[in-house]
Each structure stands twice: as C-alpha cells, then as structure tokens.
Amino acid sequence: xxxxxxxxxxxxxxxxxxxxxxxxxxxxxxxxxxxxxxxxxxxxxxxxxxxxxxxxxxxxxxxxxxxxxxxxxxxxxxxxxxxxxxxxxxxxxxxxxxxxxxxxxxxxxxxxxxxxxxxxxxxxxxxxxxxxxxxxxxxxxxxxxxxxxxxxxxxxxxxxxxxxxxxxxxxxxxxxxxxxxxxxxxxxxxxxxxxxxxxxxxxxxxxxxxxxxxxxxxxxxxxxxxxxxxxxxxxxxxxxxxxxxxxxxxxxxxxxxxxxxxxxxxxxxxxxxxxxxxxxxxxxxxxxxxxxxxxxxxxxxxxxxxxxxxxxxxxxxxxxxxxxxxxxxxxxxxxxxxxxxxxx
Ligand code: AHG
Ligand code: MN
Ligand code: MN
Numbered sequence: 001x002x003x004x005x006x007x008x009x010x011x012x013x014x015x016x017x018x019x020x021x022x023x024x025x026x027x028x029x030x031x032x033x034x035x036x037x038x039x040x041x042x043x044x045x046x047x048x049x050x051x052x053x054x055x056x057x058x059x060x061x062x063x064x065x066x067x068x069x070x071x072x073x074x075x076x077x078x079x080x081x082x083x084x085x086x087x088x089x090x091x092x093x094x095x096x097x098x099x100x101x102x103x104x105x106x107x108x109x110x111x112x113x114x115x116x117x118x119x120x121x122x123x124x125x126x127x128x129x130x131x132x133x134x135x136x137x138x139x140x141x142x143x144x145x146x147x148x149x150x151x152x153x154x155x156x157x158x159x160x161x162x163x164x165x166x167x168x169x170x171x172x173x174x175x176x177x178x179x180x181x182x183x184x185x186x187x188x189x190x191x192x193x194x195x196x197x198x199x200x201x202x203x204x205x206x207x208x209x210x211x212x213x214x215x216x217x218x219x220x221x222x223x224x225x226x227x228x229x230x231x232x233x234x235x236x237x238x239x240x241x242x243x244x245x246x247x248x249x250x251x252x253x254x255x256x257x258x259x260x261x262x263x264x265x266x267x268x269x270x271x272x273x274x275x276x277x278x279x280x281x282x283x284x285x286x287x288x289x290x291x292x293x294x295x296x297x298x299x300x301x302x303x304x305x306x307x308x309x310x311x312x313x314x315x316x317x318x319x320x321x322x323x324x325x326x327x328x329x330x331x332x333x334x335x336x337x338x339x340x341x342x343x344x
Contacts, residue, residue, distance in 0.1 A: 012204040014040055014182065014193050025188065031093055032146070032170060032186065035121060039144055040202050042086040043174040043182060046079045046127070046142060047195060050134070050176050059135055067103040067321055068286070075134050076101055079127035079142065084108075087123060095119025095149055098161060098320050100126045100289055105320065107156050115155050121169070122147045122161055124289040129173075130257025139177045141259025145293035146170040158320060165292030165313035172297060173259045183209070183263070185300040211303040214332040215269025218250045219261040227277035232308065235340035236273075258285065262294050262328060266301065271329035271337060275308065283307075283325035287317055291326045304334040308341035 012020075018033040053059055053075065064072045080101035087094050088108045095109035095117045109119030124145040133140050146169050153160040172184030180195035182202050190209040193202035218239045225233060239250045250270060255261050261272045274285050285291050295305030295312035305312040305328040315324060327337045 011196075011201075014202040014204070017191065017193075017204050021186070021188065031120070034093055035123070035146060035170070036184065038086040039123075039172075039174075040182060042079075042083045042127075043142060043180065043202075044195065044200060045082045045086075046174070047176050047180040047197075049078060049082070050075070050140070053134060054137070066101055068100065072101065073128070073131045073134060076128045076131050083123075083125055083127050083142075093119055094121050094123050095153075096122040096156075096161060098122065098124045098288065100286060100321070105156075105158065105161060111155075116153065117155060120148055120151070122149050124293070126286070126289045129259045129290065130255065133255070133257050139175065139255055139257050139260040141176060141257055141263075142174040143259060143289055143293050144170075144172055145289055145296070161320060162317045164316050165287075165295050168292065168296050171293035173263070173294065175259050175263050177260065181205070181263070183297060185297050187296075187300065190297055190301045209266050209301050211266055211298060211301040212269030212330055213302065214247075215265060215271065215330040216247055216250055217253050217264065217268050217270035218333075219252070219254045219264070219270070219272040220274070221254060221256075222252070224275075224277055227280075228275050229341070229344075231341035231344050232273065232275040232337070234343070235337045238336075238340065239271075258290060258294070262298065265298075265303070265329045269330040269333070271327060271333040273328075273337065274326045276325040281325075282323040284323060285326045287312070287315060287322045287324045288320060291324050291328075294326075294328060298328055302331060303329055304331045305329075306334055306338055308338055 018036055058074045058078055060074055062072045062074050062077050066072050080099050087097055097106045097108055109117035126143040129141040129143055147163050148169055149160055170186045175181045182193045192206040192209055194205040196203050241248050274283050276283050291312050298305050307325045308327055327334050
C-alpha cells in the first residue's frame with residue numbers, strides 16, 4: 001500500500017446510506033431506497049428551478065385556487081408536477097399520490113386484471129411549503145410522508161389512505177435555503193443530507209439528529225394572537241416573561257415556512273405553534289402532509305408534536321386534506337404548552 005496521507009473517507013450519498021441502513025435492518029426491503037431516490041430527484045429539480053426563479057417565468061400566481069381555498073403560485077404547480085412526474089411511471093411501488101395541490105388522490109399504480117392497482121405505498125406531499133416566500137427569495141421547503149396501503153385495497157378508495165401518523169413508514173422534508181437539505185426518518189433515527197450541487201448528490205451531513213429537550217426560541221404568527229384560545233395566549237405570554245432560571249424570555253423567530261421554522265428547532269430547540277383560532281378550531285396546517293410527517297421526524301429526534309390536547313401521531317384522519325392545530329418542537333416546551341391549554 002502507498003505511504004502518505006490517509007485517504008479521506010468518500011462522502012456517503014443518500015443512496016449508499018439507505019442501502020447500508022437496509023442491510024442493518026434485516027426486515028427492510030430494497031423498495032424504500034427507490035422511493036427515496038425519486039423524492040431526492042424531485043427535490044433536486046425543484047432546487048434547480050428555484051435557483052433560477054427570477055430568470056424564468058415561474059414567479060407569481062397561476063390565477064387558480066387549490067382545494068384549501070388558497071391562491072396557487074406558479075411554483076406550487078411546477079413543484080407538484082415535478083413530484084408527480086418523478087412517480088407516475090413508478091407503478092410498481094407507489095400506488096397513489098396525495099398532494100396539497102391536487103383535489104383528489106392521483107392513482108399512478110397500473111390497473112391489474114383483478115381490478116386492484118399495483119403498488120404497496122402511498123406518497124403524501126406538500127410540494128412547496130411556505131410558497132408565499134418564493135416571491136421575496138426567502139426559504140421554502142417540501143414535505144413528504146410514505147404510508148403502506150393494504151395489499152388488497154379497494155380500488156381507488158380514499159378510506160384506505162386515511163391512516164394515522166403512527167402508521168407512517170417514512171417521512172421527511174427538504175429545505176431550500178442557502179443550501180438544500182434533506183432530512184428523513186424511517187423510524188430508526190433522523191438523518192440529514194446536504195445537496196452538493198457540483199455533483200448533484202445528497203451527501204450525509206448529520207447522522208442521528210436530536211432536538212434539545214427544551215429550547216430558546218418560539219415560532220408563531222403573532223399577528224393572530226387575538227384569535228388564539230386563552231390557554232395558547234397564556235403560554236405565549238409565559239414564553240415572553242422574564243425568568244433567568246428557565247431562560248425566558250424566549251426569542252421569537254418566524255419565517256412563514258413551517259419546514260424552515262421546524263428545522264431551526266434542531267439546532268436551538270423550542271417550539272413552533274400554528275394554533276386553533278376563533279372560528280377556525282382546526283387551525284391552518286394540513287395533517288397528512290404537513291403536521292404528521294414533521295411530527296414523525298421531530299419525535300424520532302426526541303421532540304414532541306401535539307394539537308395541544310392530542311398527539312398528532314394518534315389522530316385518525318377523516319379526510320385527506322384535513323387541518324389540525326400544531327404545536328411541535330422540544331419535548332418540555334410542547335408539554336408546557338399542553339399544560340397551559342389544559343388549564344384553559
Ligand atoms: P403552504 O405554502 O404549503 O400553503 O404552507 C404555508 C404554511 C406554513 O409553511 C407556514 O408556517 C404557514 O402556512 C404560514 O402561514 P401564515 O402566513 O398564516 O403565518
Ligand atoms: Mn405547507
Ligand atoms: Mn404548499
């Protein structure tokens with residue numbers, strides 16, 4: 001062997017990491033690595049499109065309104081199409097796609113002779129989270145969640161897709177910031193990858209991410225304060241009170257992008273809230289492709305996610321686009337919020 005400096009360990013790509021994880025878990029099949037590879041591909045294309053957003057005609061509104069009643073940005077639509085294209089020919093694995101930007105599930109799995117469809121998994125996604133940030137060149141994200149669908153599912157039935165967060169087999173997000181970061185879990189810890197644009201690969205940048213048990217930061221749209229329930233208002237008042245022993249007041253940080261605000265909590269700890277409001281008891285965020293996947297990731301990192309009265313992971317959805325109040329982040333901070341909410 002040649003003498004000299006030791007050769008640096010080669011970077012660990014997302015694909016290699018998933019294959020290694022798979023080898024370590026004998027029950028795991030190779031299927032998930034193909035799904036992750038397609039999610040990574042969609043993320044790379046979205047990151048590329050976003051980096052040129054001011055130069056090509058992708059900024060602004062399409063003029064359409066989505067199922068949520070929200071104005072659709074051109075980049076919402078483009079990112080949705082990117083996810084769909086990444087999966088529509090993967091009939092063998094993913095049977096159904098559910099997106100914030102599609103009123104109805106898209107059944108991409110090929111129809112079989114017995115009337116059922118090919119594919120063991122359903123992919124839920126928010127293709128572009130925080131899309132109002134795009135026009136001001138601020139951070140946005142994508143969120144994804146993978147569920148197993150019953151083998152002999154009724155053809156194209158929504159009921160088979162209405163599963164709790166606890167049943168997710170994988171979840172994660174992509175953050176398009178100064179660098180593009182992909183964070184995911186399959187229930188065996190949380191791992192982070194950073195896109196090296198020079199080689200077009202996601203490279204492992206943090207293994208087994210954890211979240212501080214208690215934090216220093218809270219994130220909420222405080223313009224809505226007067227609409228929050230009393231318990232929630234009292235919790236935020238408490239965070240703003242001065243108390244050296246518990247490190248209060250907390251700092252306030254709110255980007256308008258859920259992914260970015262939750263990602264921050266991995267470094268500094270704390271809590272993100274999008275609470276219930278007067279006349280809007282279900283809050284704003286969607287359960288199946290915003291709250292539940294982020295709850296899975298945060299819980300795997302030692303954090304907690306709740307509506308204030310119930311764990312997000314335990315909610316049995318009644319509709320695919322259902323909304324929930326969300327309080328997510330460091331375990332002690334979310335538990336404290338629950339105490340205030342229980343006190344009314
Ligand atoms: P989306 O862009 O997918 O509709 O999600 C926006 C979400 C979330 O990212 C963010 O935290 C929140 O809505 C911001 O809402 P407000 O503008 O009401 O604060
Ligand atoms: Mn969103
Ligand atoms: Mn969105």
